[in-house]
Amino acid sequence: MYELVIIGAGAAGLGLGRYFQVERGWRCLLVEREAAFGQGISARNSEVIHAGLYYPAGSLKAELCVSGRERLYHYLEQRDLPYRQCGKYVLAAPEAEDQLEQLYHQARDNGAGDVALLERGAVRRIYAGLSPFAALYSPSSGILSAEAFMRQLAGEFQAGGGDLALQSTFSSMAPSGDGFEITLTDAAGETVAVPTERVINSAGLGALDVAGAAGFDYADRGYRLRLCKGSYFRVPGARGAFEHLIYPLPSDHGLGIHLRLDLLDEVRLGPDAEYLDGEEPDFIVDPQRAADFRTAVALYWPGIAAHTLEPDWAGVRPHIYRAGEYLSDFLIRDEAEAGSPGWVNMFGIDSPGLTATLAFGPWIAGLWGEGQ
Ligand SMILES: Cc1cc2nc3c(=O)[nH]c(=O)nc-3n(C[C@H](O)[C@H](O)[C@H](O)COP(=O)(O)OP(=O)(O)OC[C@H]3O[C@@H](n4cnc5c(N)ncnc54)[C@H](O)[C@@H]3O)c2cc1C
Known part of the structure; x- marks a missing residue:
C-alpha cells in the first residue's frame, strides 16, 4: 500500500515525488506512461526562472511562482546544478x-x-x-537546465526509496477503504491494480483525461x-x-x-x-x-x-x-468536496510551472492539513 501515487513524471510530478518521499518520508509511487521521465511539457519550454512579475495578486501563479523561485535558486545552488x-x-x-x-x-x-x-x-x-x-x-529572473534539474529530482526521489514506474499509463480508479485502487496499464497491455491512500494527478496535457478516467466530471461541467x-x-x-x-x-x-x-x-x-x-x-x-x-x-x-x-x-x-472562458491561473483541486478526499487534480500547469516545481508539494501538503 502506497501513501501517495503521483500520476505524471514531468517536473511537477518529480518535484512532488521528491518532496513527499524525501522530506515527508511518505511511501510514494511515481507513474509515467512514457519510457523516460521528463519528456512532456517540461522538456519543451524557455527554461526561464520567473521572478513572479506577471500574475494577478492573490493568484496561485503569483504565490507559487515567488515561493517556487526562492526554493529553486536555493536548490540549484546547494546541488551545484547549472543555472544563471x-x-x-x-x-x-x-x-x-x-x-x-x-x-x-x-x-x-x-x-x-x-x-x-x-x-x-x-x-x-x-x-x-x-x-x-x-x-x-x-x-x-534567470535560466536553468530543466533536464539537469529533473534528473536530480528523480535521483533524490529514487535514492530516498521512491518507486518510479515507467511505461505505465493510469487507466482507472476505484474508491477502496480509506483510499483508492488505481489501475495501471503497461506497454504490453498488462494491467496492475495499486492500492494507495492518496493520489495527485499531475499529468500535464493528459490531466483532464486522467481526471475523466478517474470519474471526475470536469468534461460534463464544461472544462476543455x-x-x-x-x-x-x-x-x-x-x-x-x-x-x-x-x-x-x-x-x-x-x-x-x-x-x-x-x-x-x-x-x-x-x-x-x-x-x-x-x-x-x-x-x-x-x-x-x-x-x-x-x-x-x-x-x-x-x-x-x-x-x-x-x-x-x-x-x-x-x-x-x-464555457469558452480561458482560465489563466493554475487549477489545483482537492477532490474532498467531490467525495474523494486524498485525491488532488492539477490542471493548467502552464508557465511558470517549471519555476513553481518545488512549491507544489508544500502547498498541497497544506491543502491536506499536513503543514508545509
Ligand atoms: C512553450 C512553453 C514555454 C514555457 N516556458 C516556461 C518558462 O520559461 N519557465 C517556467 O517556469 N515555465 C515555463 N513553461 C511551463 C512549464 O514548462 C510547465 O508548467 C511544466 O513543465 C509542467 O510540468 P508538468 O509536470 O505539469 O507537465 P509534463 O512535463 O507534461 O508532465 C506530465 C507527464 O504526465 C505524463 N502522463 C500524461 N498522462 C498520463 C497517464 N494517463 N498516465 C501516466 N502518465 C501520464 C506525461 O507523459 C508527462 O510526462 C512553459 C511551457 C511552455 C509550453
Missing part, C-alpha cells in the same frame, strides 16, 4: 509605458524580488542595438483542454550578444515573443501562441512563421534584420477553458 541568475528586461514602447508601470506595481505587490523601472533609452546604453524603450529590470503551441527559432549568429533575457510586454495568452538565452549563451526567439485544432500536440516548427517572429522582435531589436532565423523546437501549453 542573468536578469531580465521587459521593454515597452512609449505608448505602452502605462502598462509597464502597472507591471512594475504588480511585480512589487507579488514580491517578485528587486525590480526597477528604467527610463526610455537606459537599456540602449547597455545594448546599443535595442530600441530606446522604457524598461522594467528584474535581476531575480486547448493546446496552445509555442514555436521557437534559433538566431545562430547572435551567440554571446546578450547577457540578459529581453521580453516585450505580455499579451493575453503568453509572455510575448522574447529573446531567450540558454546556458551556452545561444540566442533563441519565442514562443509565439498558436491554438491547435486537434487533440494531439504537434511539435513541428513551420519555417514560414519566421517572418512573424522577425516583425515582432524588430520592434525592440532592429538588428534582427541582419540575422537568419532557424526553426528550433516547439512546446505546447495546457490551456484550460470553461
Whole structure:
C-alpha cells in the first residue's frame, strides 16, 4: 500500500515525488506512461526562472511562482546544478509605458524580488542595438537546465526509496477503504491494480483525461483542454550578444515573443501562441512563421534584420477553458468536496510551472492539513 501515487513524471510530478518521499518520508509511487521521465511539457519550454512579475495578486501563479523561485535558486545552488541568475528586461514602447508601470506595481505587490523601472533609452546604453524603450529590470529572473534539474529530482526521489514506474499509463480508479485502487496499464497491455491512500494527478496535457478516467466530471461541467503551441527559432549568429533575457510586454495568452538565452549563451526567439485544432500536440516548427517572429522582435531589436532565423523546437501549453472562458491561473483541486478526499487534480500547469516545481508539494501538503 502506497501513501501517495503521483500520476505524471514531468517536473511537477518529480518535484512532488521528491518532496513527499524525501522530506515527508511518505511511501510514494511515481507513474509515467512514457519510457523516460521528463519528456512532456517540461522538456519543451524557455527554461526561464520567473521572478513572479506577471500574475494577478492573490493568484496561485503569483504565490507559487515567488515561493517556487526562492526554493529553486536555493536548490540549484546547494546541488551545484547549472543555472544563471542573468536578469531580465521587459521593454515597452512609449505608448505602452502605462502598462509597464502597472507591471512594475504588480511585480512589487507579488514580491517578485528587486525590480526597477528604467527610463526610455537606459537599456540602449547597455545594448546599443535595442530600441530606446522604457524598461522594467528584474535581476531575480534567470535560466536553468530543466533536464539537469529533473534528473536530480528523480535521483533524490529514487535514492530516498521512491518507486518510479515507467511505461505505465493510469487507466482507472476505484474508491477502496480509506483510499483508492488505481489501475495501471503497461506497454504490453498488462494491467496492475495499486492500492494507495492518496493520489495527485499531475499529468500535464493528459490531466483532464486522467481526471475523466478517474470519474471526475470536469468534461460534463464544461472544462476543455486547448493546446496552445509555442514555436521557437534559433538566431545562430547572435551567440554571446546578450547577457540578459529581453521580453516585450505580455499579451493575453503568453509572455510575448522574447529573446531567450540558454546556458551556452545561444540566442533563441519565442514562443509565439498558436491554438491547435486537434487533440494531439504537434511539435513541428513551420519555417514560414519566421517572418512573424522577425516583425515582432524588430520592434525592440532592429538588428534582427541582419540575422537568419532557424526553426528550433516547439512546446505546447495546457490551456484550460470553461464555457469558452480561458482560465489563466493554475487549477489545483482537492477532490474532498467531490467525495474523494486524498485525491488532488492539477490542471493548467502552464508557465511558470517549471519555476513553481518545488512549491507544489508544500502547498498541497497544506491543502491536506499536513503543514508545509
Ligand atoms: C512553450 C512553453 C514555454 C514555457 N516556458 C516556461 C518558462 O520559461 N519557465 C517556467 O517556469 N515555465 C515555463 N513553461 C511551463 C512549464 O514548462 C510547465 O508548467 C511544466 O513543465 C509542467 O510540468 P508538468 O509536470 O505539469 O507537465 P509534463 O512535463 O507534461 O508532465 C506530465 C507527464 O504526465 C505524463 N502522463 C500524461 N498522462 C498520463 C497517464 N494517463 N498516465 C501516466 N502518465 C501520464 C506525461 O507523459 C508527462 O510526462 C512553459 C511551457 C511552455 C509550453
